[in-house]
Amino acid sequence: MYDFAYHKPASVADAVKILAADPDARPISGGMTLLPALKLRLNKPTAVVDLSGIAELRGVKRDGDSLVIGALTRHYEVATSAEVKASIPTLAAMAATIGDTQVRNRGTIGGSVANNDPSADYPAALLALGATIQTDKRKLAAEDFFTGMFTTALDVGELVTAIHIPIPKKAGYAKMRNPASRYSMAGVFVAQTASGVRVAVNGAGANGVFREKAMEAALAANWSADAVAGVKVDAGLLNGDIHGSAEYRAHLVTVMAKRAVVDAG
Amino acid sequence: MNVVTPFEGIGASLRRKEDFRFLQGRGQYTDDINRPGQTHAVMLRSPHAHATIDRIDTAAARAMPGVKAIFTGPDMAAESIGGIPCGWQIHNKDGSPMAEPMHPALALGKVRHVGDPVAVVIAETRSQARDAAEAIVVDYTPLPAVSGTEAALAPGAPQLHEGAPGNLCYDWHIGDKAAQEAAFARAARVVKFETTNNRLVPNAMEPRVAIGDFDSFSGDYTLYTTSQNPHVIRLLMGAFVLHIPESKLRVVAPDVGGGFGSKIYHYAEEAIVTWAAGKVKRPVKWTCERSESFVSDAHGRDHVSTAELALDEQGKILGLKVHTLANMGAYLSTFAPCVPTYLYATLLSGVYSTPVIYAEVKAVFTNTVPVDAYRGAGRPEATYLLERLMDVAAAEAGIDKVEFRRRNFIRPDQFPYQTPVALQYDSGNYHATLDACLETAGWAGFEARRAEAKARGKLRGIGISTYVEACGIAPSAVVGSLGARAGLYEVGVIRVHPTGSVTVLTGAHSHGQGHETTFAQLVAEKLGVPTANVDIVHGDTAKVPFGMGTYGSRSLAVGGSAMDKAMDKIIAKGKRIAAHLMEASVEDIEFERGTFRVAGTDKTKSLTDISLAAYVPHNYPIEEIEPGLEETAFYDPKNFTYPGGCHICEVEIDPDTGHVEVVNFTAVDDVGRVINPMIVEGQVQGGVAQGIGQALLEAAIYDPSGQLISGSFMDYTMPRAGDLPDVGVATHTTLCTHNPLGVKGCGEVGAIGSPPAVMNAVVDALRDYGVRHVEMPATPQKIWGIVNAHRLAAE
Numbered sequence A: 001m002y003d004f005a006y007h008k009p010a011s012v013a014d015a016v017k018i019l020a021a022d023p024d025a026r027p028i029s030g031g032m033t034l035l036p037a038l039k040l041r042l043n044k045p046t047a048v049v050d051l052s053g054i055a056e057l058r059g060v061k062r063d064g065d066s067l068v069i070g071a072l073t074r075h076y077e078v079a080t081s082a083e084v085k086a087s088i089p090t091l092a093a094m095a096a097t098i099g100d101t102q103v104r105n106r107g108t109i110g111g112s113v114a115n116n117d118p119s120a121d122y123p124a125a126l127l128a129l130g131a132t133i134q135t136d137k138r139k140l141a142a143e144d145f146f147t148g149m150f151t152t153a154l155d156v157g158e159l160v161t162a163i164h165i166p167i168p169k170k171a172g173y174a175k176m177r178n179p180a181s182r183y184s185m186a187g188v189f190v191a192q193t194a195s196g197v198r199v200a201v202n203g204a205g206a207n208g209v210f211r212e213k214a215m216e217a218a219l220a221a222n223w224s225a226d227a228v229a230g231v232k233v234d235a236g237l238l239n240g241d242i243h244g245s246a247e248y249r250a251h252l253v254t255v256m257a258k259r260a261v262v263d264a265g
Numbered sequence B: 001m002n003v004v005t006p007f008e009g010i011g012a013s014l015r016r017k018e019d020f021r022f023l024q025g026r027g028q029y030t031d032d033i034n035r036p037g038q039t040h041a042v043m044l045r046s047p048h049a050h051a052t053i054d055r056i057d058t059a060a061a062r063a064m065p066g067v068k069a070i071f072t073g074p075d076m077a078a079e080s081i082g083g084i085p086c087g088w089q090i091h092n093k094d095g096s097p098m099a100e101p102m103h104p105a106l107a108l109g110k111v112r113h114v115g116d117p118v119a120v121v122i123a124e125t126r127s128q129a130r131d132a133a134e135a136i137v138v139d140y141t142p143l144p145a146v147s148g149t150e151a152a153l154a155p156g157a158p159q160l161h162e163g164a165p166g167n168l169c170y171d172w173h174i175g176d177k178a179a180q181e182a183a184f185a186r187a188a189r190v191v192k193f194e195t196t197n198n199r200l201v202p203n204a205m206e207p208r209v210a211i212g213d214f215d216s217f218s219g220d221y222t223l224y225t226t227s228q229n230p231h232v233i234r235l236l237m238g239a240f241v242l243h244i245p246e247s248k249l250r251v252v253a254p255d256v257g258g259g260f261g262s263k264i265y266h267y268a269e270e271a272i273v274t275w276a277a278g279k280v281k282r283p284v285k286w287t288c289e290r291s292e293s294f295v296s297d298a299h300g301r302d303h304v305s306t307a308e309l310a311l312d313e314q315g316k317i318l319g320l321k322v323h324t325l326a327n328m329g330a331y332l333s334t335f336a337p338c339v340p341t342y343l344y345a346t347l348l349s350g351v352y353s354t355p356v357i358y359a360e361v362k363a364v365f366t367n368t369v370p371v372d373a374y375r376g377a378g379r380p381e382a383t384y385l386l387e388r389l390m391d392v393a394a395a396e397a398g399i400d401k402v403e404f405r406r407r408n409f410i411r412p413d414q415f416p417y418q419t420p421v422a423l424q425y426d427s428g429n430y431h432a433t434l435d436a437c438l439e440t441a442g443w444a445g446f447e448a449r450r451a452e453a454k455a456r457g458k459l460r461g462i463g464i465s466t467y468v469e470a471c472g473i474a475p476s477a478v479v480g481s482l483g484a485r486a487g488l489y490e491v492g493v494i495r496v497h498p499t500g501s502v503t504v505l506t507g508a509h510s511h512g513q514g515h516e517t518t519f520a521q522l523v524a525e526k527l528g529v530p531t532a533n534v535d536i537v538h539g540d541t542a543k544v545p546f547g548m549g550t551y552g553s554r555s556l557a558v559g560g561s562a563m564d565k566a567m568d569k570i571i572a573k574g575k576r577i578a579a580h581l582m583e584a585s586v587e588d589i590e591f592e593r594g595t596f597r598v599a600g601t602d603k604t605k606s607l608t609d610i611s612l613a614a615y616v617p618h619n620y621p622i623e624e625i626e627p628g629l630e631e632t633a634f635y636d637p638k639n640f641t642y643p644g645g646c647h648i649c650e651v652e653i654d655p656d657t658g659h660v661e662v663v664n665f666t667a668v669d670d671v672g673r674v675i676n677p678m679i680v681e682g683q684v685q686g687g688v689a690q691g692i693g694q695a696l697l698e699a700a701i702y703d704p705s706g707q708l709i710s711g712s713f714m715d716y717t718m719p720r721a722g723d724l725p726d727v728g729v730a731t732h733t734t735l736c737t738h739n740p741l742g743v744k745g746c747g748e749v750g751a752i753g754s755p756p757a758v759m760n761a762v763v764d765a766l767r768d769y770g771v772r773h774v775e776m777p778a779t780p781q782k783i784w785g786i787v788n789a790h791r792l793a794a795e
């Protein structure tokens, strides 16, 4: 790692102030993504602003028809939260599949969302569930927030503070893991929401997480695994690597969509 | 007083003594060692697979905070530092020696693989050394590179070394070509099979570490290093690289967290830190990072082979012909040349009475990390080739694959059995291990399980491999005649202390094998000393007189035999002392498990009585016998040992994703006499895990320009617990006939026998698709490709 200054503010307001004063400072939540990058010297922030002391960023609560999850909530907390298990059981089950025990005990939903790794789990879930990402200064719909691979609508120094998730009628998730990294190589999150059926895909898109509209239409007409089985994904829009060509991923998206529908019940 | 519970001797599943410290985090690994005044070294490595070094500018880096020194290849050359030596010389078909290009510790004028070290920075902290390494300016002119084994020999391929035209290291053969051709001319059927044995990155849990220390008053050097064989490192580095006499060089290899072969070799970094410690007059520590270890630890396997098997009408094997290309990487690692030759082609007879065999092996240089022995070393490559070929041939000849094997087995009454490729197997019973494995694995009931799986939408397959391997290396004269530049005996010292506890010094080195337990059990069995009172000392050239280290499953067969011989000497001396004390003649003294007895009487003396007398020689035949009770033995084995057996694997394939799951794995191995069944089971399970890793998951993938694509755990698939079944392990023993313990070795059988069992199961699972062969690793993408092609063809 290169040297950097370290701050541990106790409020969002203080954190934002430090970040605003130094555009090369970076927030750190669980550090599961940022720390390896620092150790590999891929990143050279002037300062690291540790959010872990900010109590207002933590916790899961129910707010009417929505779940509100604080940005600093760990994957383990989401996986084991009675509130999440009761209202969106698939989301809890999904959180329990992120990385390994150590990663789940450190990694946070806010960090995952801000990082928008194309293979990460949360972005697909939030896109399919029609979630809203709240920052220190505004609210953004998931489709406006996730703008591409590792990119989001966040401004420099802007912090994710909470995620608002409308509780769906049904939701399901299935993913095929990359054999080596165990991140998703093709994951599909399906949901019946108040605003209709939504299907989001991670791990496969050449431009990060995306909505699969043809599957949404098929499921809106007929909520069944068979309905998505016939929907072929255009491999031209997907990425390929040594573990999975675009063609293989296209096939997997259909398979995982079927399994996600079965998972949703 | 020494009271021995019989359960501590041979055959007891004693809990591993060393695990108390390992499981509590109290192991003392090389990185745990910090010398007073220590500095830190960072290697600057080549980002290019092949390039000339036009200029290295270290001026800015030298001026950075904390930097003590920066050295490059020319700095070492200026002091006549030698190249990293190779320990084995192979001769070509025409009798000329192999090409053996210079391997400078730090690159001289040219880099030949990504990760080739170019400069070393020594600074007060590691971070400062890294900062400075980034500030070194190296002007490279990239050259065309070649990474593929076959591509290296192609006309016009980029050339790595001036002394190795065509990138050829050697062109070697074994066996009788004329006899092979004659056998093939008579054959009713010849089955041809081509395959690639995938390149692997060993990935021991503990990365390599080296600390050089120099005492400017005594002129003594010490190297602390993650090594499987500290004396070998002392010999190679002292004599060939740094020109330091053994008496001035101590090599310590403390607790080592896994080696699997990759820590046998003498690595450049060891020489660099030792030499640099003398230059900067401070200890120099280097700790390899994981991403560095991917591009600097010797890789394993990487063969491209064609095999042809000639059969008669009855399905008896008439002959075998093999052609193999082996990738050596950019330079010759310590034992690289012997792996695809004497540890590979000599095993091509397998468990079969194949009358004639002819094998040709060409070794090539490529712009990749050097390749050397990795768990099994040559024998997994031979076993995989042969056991896949046996399945392919059985299918084409229309014979049941088990029956086909049985028909060609070497029978129990044929031992000792001379193969046509140099080895003489001393003992074994392949029918017995086969029958036991078929029974345990429920072979007969498989079709019902397959049908049940099909109803769940899964493709289930079963695969078998029957194998033999050669380990316990090896008779010094034999290996010497085959090109080894070392002897392969082992050393054991038994030091019985005055009050009867025992210290054993062994030249073998434990890095996961449980020697501290198994070896103590040998002493408990023979001398009757409780294992709690037996300490095993290894891994320090200042303590152990000499040793050749641990690899090739040799520690017990060779190192244990040396201890056994030393214990014989202890007993012989003890009898003479006992005879004096009990006023009997030596011939009348019997010894059993700690007690000397005058035959036919109740007069006894314990080992402690004798050791006390030996160290406090008041009433002692001092004119005839020296005081003390310590004996040393050097044991040179008479032959290799030949563990063998049968592995059966069952897999289920999800045709929708291509994912292969190993649902059952049964191993019945003959490892000779079993000292600690629990440790044997663990060794076999660990080996099987690595074999499953090779078969289904692992691959070191280079792109054609020589960049390692699978250069981290994000892309290199290590087996995880969830990828592995409960591996059922059983043993069936025939004793080794030529070592005193009757032991054969169990460290590598798992990795040798398992890959073809897994792949035979994968191919069997796909049998309805008319699949003849699937290359390792059988990744989901690859299997889905096969399933999908079949579906498209059916549409």
Ligand SMILES: Cc1cc2nc3c(=O)[nH]c(=O)nc-3n(C[C@H](O)[C@H](O)[C@H](O)COP(=O)(O)OP(=O)(O)OC[C@H]3O[C@@H](n4cnc5c(N)ncnc54)[C@H](O)[C@@H]3O)c2cc1C
Pocket: A026, A027, A028, A029, A030, A031, A032, A033, A034, A035, A051, A071, A097, A098, A099, A100, A103, A106, A107, A108, A109, A110, A111, A112, A114, A115, A117, A119, A120, A121, A122, A154, A158, A159, A160, A161, A182, A183, A184
């Ligand atoms: C071995 C391993 C396996 C993993 N497997 C998976 C997996 O299977 N699925 C998966 O989805 N993920 C996986 N991850 C990633 C893991 O979920 C991370 O925890 C997550 O991506 C980032 O969360 P974090 O809290 O650790 O963020 P950090 O590492 O702290 O930060 C990540 C990035 O987000 C920024 N940031 C952090 N918090 C905020 C905030 N509140 N507002 C704005 N920006 C912020 C940081 O500046 C940084 O750029 C894995 C990670 C590891 C190490």
